[in-house]
Amino acid sequence: MRILFMGTPEFAVPSLEALVAAGHEVCGVFSQPDKPVGRHQNRLQPTPVKECAITHNIPVFQPVKMRDGTALAQIQTLAPDLIVVAAYGRILPDEILACPPKGCINVHSSLLPKYRGAAPINWAVLNGDTVSGVTIMHMATELDAGDIIVQESTEIGPDETAEELYRRLSVLGAGLLVQAVSAIEAGIAQRTPQNGADATLAPMLSKELSPMDWSRTAHALHCQVRGLLPWPVASTEKLTGETIKVYRTEETGDKTQAQPGTVLAAGKHGIDVACGEGTVLRITELQAPGKKRMKAADYLLGHPIAVQSQG
């Protein structure tokens, strides 16, 4: 099938690779415009999807605007049977959605109608969900609200981070996408409307989500730490005065009478901090300003933290 692919970050790469590997004719790739990334703000970086497209000699298009007609004209010239969107980061106007004869489908990293929006994987982990998944659906005018073609769930491990789940779902989504495309090609694709009443939103993340409130339970904080990876990362300045990013934690299962935020222990196992409802969270990996990410035990060798008296 002749397919136009739209995607931007790493998540979309396995889907693009899978379509190519499945023998579909990917006639073009849309990706977000190159942006300065990282330390060299003077240099533009291609998106992961663009880099992948180039290795397969697929023409790349990076329209700045989707609604000024040029994007539509390019699509009409490419004349795809189907448009596949995976984390493109743009809302497509109706005239584009209506363009390809087989329609537009989307790879979304949640079990829709839960977690419509930009950051479904992170929010699933932040909320302490134990199940996540991928949905392939038709695209509708309303964001992530289209009819579901196929869906597959997967368990979220108790210590799994959003970053790890992201990688797993990108692969899961790629496989499911190829199934869906085959079904569409064969004319046997399912089409199940979403129950809009069950819909929840997963908005973009921000640094405001980073600070850790030690009066929350160890479990809630553990979810916060896992869910905010790889960005913006949970942080606390209560321990040392400087802002420490917290990369990995464990729920100790211990109980304490100490005030939330009290450092109960600091040693080679990590830093144990009292949390809400008498629970205890152990920080095992962190990052100090200007430093690399390191084991909490290593950090302590050069930055002793006083264990506070419990009260």
Add this chain to the structure above:
RNA sequence: CGCGGGGUAGAGCAGCUUGGUAGCUCGUCGGGCUCAUAACCCGGAGGUCAGAGGUUCAAAUCCUCUCCCCGCAA
């Protein structure tokens, strides 16, 4: 050349302002204590101070350039 922080023993850090014996904690090795130990005591090994050049009687420290790492931005 976007702004800022950093590179010192296997790990995490101090020392640099004011040049003059390479320091701390942990790990490691050996010995001791102990029923025993991740505990404690004694002793040892381990560093071209990121690299190159310069100033100087003398550079981890001051000057110049290069490389690498981290944060800011998403």
